[in-house]
Amino acid sequence: MSKLKVAFFDFACCEGCQLQIYNLEEEILDLLELVEPVEWREAMSDQSDEYDVAIIEGSITRIEDEQRIKEIREKAKILIALGTCATTGGINNLKNNFEMQDVKECVYGEDANMSHLDTYPTKAVGEVVKVDYMVHGCPINIKEFSYIVRCLALGKEPNIPGYPVCVECKMKENTCRFEYDEICLGPITRAGCDAKCPSSGMWCFGCRGFVDNPNVNAARDIMAEYGKTLDDLRGKMLLFGSKQEF
């Protein structure tokens, strides 16, 4: 069986999701039995235009990025969005709460209009090109990444959780964050993170994006039970900027 050729590309992001791949440690050696990285700028000096799988980290925030991602899409048989910046736009979406001219002037002052500082409202990769698979999270869960790569190498469809973080949080026997008078996005956010944040005493801020069909009525009931409203929930959703409305 010939190995799948894999190339990594990054756009606007912190590159923390690529870093998680290093964090697989010895397991990287196992994955190298299944796939062959042919381009990975953060780790390798090699470059290649021939790849089966393109793994994309980061959001699209400039016209030239849009061109680049389209070219990558044409070359790749399979395109994977890696991490929240790529899957939903993530924290980069906070920029979209402001006018772009205001954003540029805030950071670059009188140099704001230099052409290389140009920016447009953040887009997720899927808003520009077709995405075949998504690895959710900020950062990604490395076990999930490894699982998805193994599935693709073996020609299987990966199975990504379609239930909310609350399910995993309950299994960890955590006290509900609402009991602490906090607003937690667990009820509407896609599980698969092992409820890492609520397990460490922090509310869920929704980095994995929403479950496909969030149970809005249940969320409303929880909010009502704790004397809060859906607007309170929407305020927290803004942080990782999912564009899903309810």
Add this chain to the structure above:
Amino acid sequence: MSNTVNVTVNHVTRVEGHGNIRLRASDGKVEHVAWQIPEAPRFFEAMVRGRSFEDIQTIVSRICGICSVTHSLAAIKGIEDAMDIEVSEQTDKLRILCHYGEQMESHSLHVGYLVAPDLLGQKSVIPLVESHPDVVKTVIRLHRLGNTWMEIIGGRMTHPVTLKPGGFTAIPSEKKLLELKNAIEDAVPDLKILIEVVLGLADKFPAFERDTEYIALRYPDYYTFYHGDIASTDTDEKVPVRQFERVVNEYVSPQSTAKWCKWHRDSYAVGSLARFNLNAEQLLPMAADTAKQFGLKKGACNPYLNNVAQVIECAQVAEHSLQLIDELLTKGLKPEPVKVEPKAGEGVGCVEAPRGILFHRYQFDDKGLCAKANICIPTGQNHANIQKDFEAFAPQIIDRDQDEIRLLLEMLVRSYDPCISCSTHFLNVEFV
């Protein structure tokens, strides 16, 4: 005979973020050499406006995947400074401990995965899996230690969860802390292997020196990454972090539109070598002994030796962590619930990232919403110095083979361990 050299490197590999190198020379004379940054700007200072003080570290942690603990801590210290929040000794020690995990993780990744291939004549760590399996496995173990370390204290390897203004959302159990202590003690032989390996390759670092101003935090009690005032190798003056703008002095160079930083000269360097040059006498025994083995002394000004200083710091953070864990366990860990009442104010947080000194300044209104932010990143502070190194080093190597020139310049950039996605919200670039 006209002999033209053109080196064009788009997107230097094995660094965090996107940087380009341009060099043009003819007849042995360098006509143009430049270090450029085409990274997509991300505008964090604009994005945090209007956000609650409770969410700031969650946001700015995402400036950088590889120094997310550092950014979280700088933000938290800035918030605490703005709102006059005092933290307990336990919080202080646990934070420093978490921060040391990041130093170990980042330094071992940089030296082991990103720099070692250059020293061993390879394009990446992947061929080293075959050719030097024991070295790779040692690096993997040290890197995993750094990650486990951050996870035990910070709740997660990257983008910590537990760090918050005033203290922690959750603290590790004493059992976990003891496990960490054992893991660090068990890693000492691996550290020694790493030191031996780099020592054996030390002659592969180019012998390039350029007298440089180095800037880092300095603190009377110990070799610091977290507390202290700003110090420079050019002066005895110590500047309080609240006045950091007096040190970074962003300016526009006459030869470039890029905003650079300078204090006493046209540029300065930050990072492991800067910390070493300012604080070497405070190193603990294993780290001091490592420096001795390498013959590295205060006043070193070969930028490539930043990688040696990183190895020394791996030993330093391991040793200091063992002390901190002992102190914490002797006193006993206790939960310290945190409730912060926001108030209006302005404050600065300063921490040493693995790659150098980092400043965050914030202004908050009385509801604790962020009105203004200014973030000054280590790699941003190093960009001008990388350019100055290029200008000094390129003429010295211009008669060499084009591929070798390219490699030496790439290695020079890599030696700074740049974190370019961090630096792009304040850097402007000249394109040739």
